Amino acid sequence: MAEATTLRSLLSRQGCLTLPGVFDGISARVATSIGFDALYMTGYGVVASALGVADAGTATFTEMLDRVRVIAGACNKPFIADGDTGYGGLLNVDRTVRGYASAGASGIQLEDQEFPKKCGHTEFRRVIPLEDAVAKIRVAVDARPDRNFLIVARTDARYAEGMDAALRRAERFLQAGADVLFIESPESLEELRRVAETFKGAILLANMVEGGRTPYLSTSELASMGFKIGLYPASGFLTAAGALRLVYRHLKTTGSATGSEAPMLPFTDMNTLMGFPAVHAFEKRYGLADSHKK
Template identity: 55%
Template sequence: MAKPSLKAAFDAKKFVVAPGIYDGISAKVADGMGFDCLYVTGFGTVASHLGEPDAGIATYTDMVSRVSRFAQMSRTPVIADADTGYGGLLNVRYTVKGYEAGGVSGIQLEDQEVPKKCGHTPGRRVIPAEEMVLKIKVAVEARTDPNFLIVARTDARTSLGLEEAIRRGRMYGDAGADIVFIESPESEAEMVEIGRSITTKPLLANNVEGGRTPILSKQRLAEIGYGIAIYPAVGFLAAAAAYERAFSHLKQMGDSNGLPAQESYGFTRICELMGFPEVWEFDKRWAVLDK
């Protein structure tokens, strides 16, 4: 079931900051940090699982087990990327049911054509707004838990302009989406216009370091009308940089001696994060019988 605290946060007009998670370690670390929400990034999950670009390659089957595992292992509510719903209206219905059954607290659906592409890369095309409205209505009907939130994303800004993106955002909110996500506005002025134009539902800001949209402070985002900021790439960008530095040291030196302390999480600490002390305690208690 969805965790009710996320919907309660939005109902209380609390601004939500959500880091991107994409594997078990990132989920474990983020879950212990006290955030109100975690965001399962499609880009990062596809990259870590398949080693492929976020370009419509991952299927519902690829994703549902992973996002469900992230949700079930986390005390923090999880919003998970579900691309286009992986097909037509029936696919959307099954996707919503599968994500909800997996313990996800919110699902993100977008209006791109299949195959979809990452929202901060070129070449995205969108389906007619009316088709997306039907997808949202199906999603609303498919959920059984009122705490399960539906995030409706439009990628129309890049190909059809800001005015059309705002029109779609309004339509998607009217169709029943709980959160409206206008992807990749290209200036603060555009974000201000979005906040001025869509006031009935919380707005989501997608903050990608090096992406198409300026990264504003949470205070500024709240001031101009946004309710949630996701940072899908911050974790895997940092992890990739750390991998590169550590592996470079290993390649150059031939061993890990002298690796700066900040480049290593520490074996003892990672064992604690992953729950090994509980395993060791179990082994001690049952050691006599397990022979």
């Protein structure tokens, strides 16, 4: 479960909050152990790790909700969870927001793409009519349990209709009650600055994807522009996939995983990360450890 510190209180501090993308129990535990103040459940990472397919609208609400529960159970940090398009119409958005909040998320990201949606740094994205998108944000705001559950309103209109349209949509989302504005994939530093200058005083999120469409900046650079959240959703799963490729290739070639260029966590450290000390303490407390010796 998330700790008492809320995302809203974290965002009231100076600077830009760094949110790493997590996608399963291991990544959530590692990010928590490193000391991040908050996390982000990446839809791309969840779909890739849980289903082994592209982030192209194939995941269902129940599949994503299950992963929200996993991450909430594996960490004690507040986190924003990717809610895609809300998995349907307005009733679905209502159910999605209530479900994510009940499962332990501290906020939800909702986007205005047509279904089936796609990763925000890929091709052929289209957006729904503006009034329909605004209605989804209004429903989300009404469905949340309290104001500490943040509604992150994302628009993909920069790709589909241009920056002017994206800014108009973001303004309407803000008027509808969104807490955080997320204009996906600006394609230059000038466009990032335009977003920040247009919405001075608002909580702005910038999505930093290695190899993506947006110039890749640090959180200190984003803070100097006026952004409050720097999202790094792909860093974890890109690194994990790269390390797996190295170690599996080495194992296939040599018949052994030792000596691979991929960094490998010692088994004892992995046991600690996953909570085995608590398991052993439990067994000792209830006499289970002694029974193993008989």
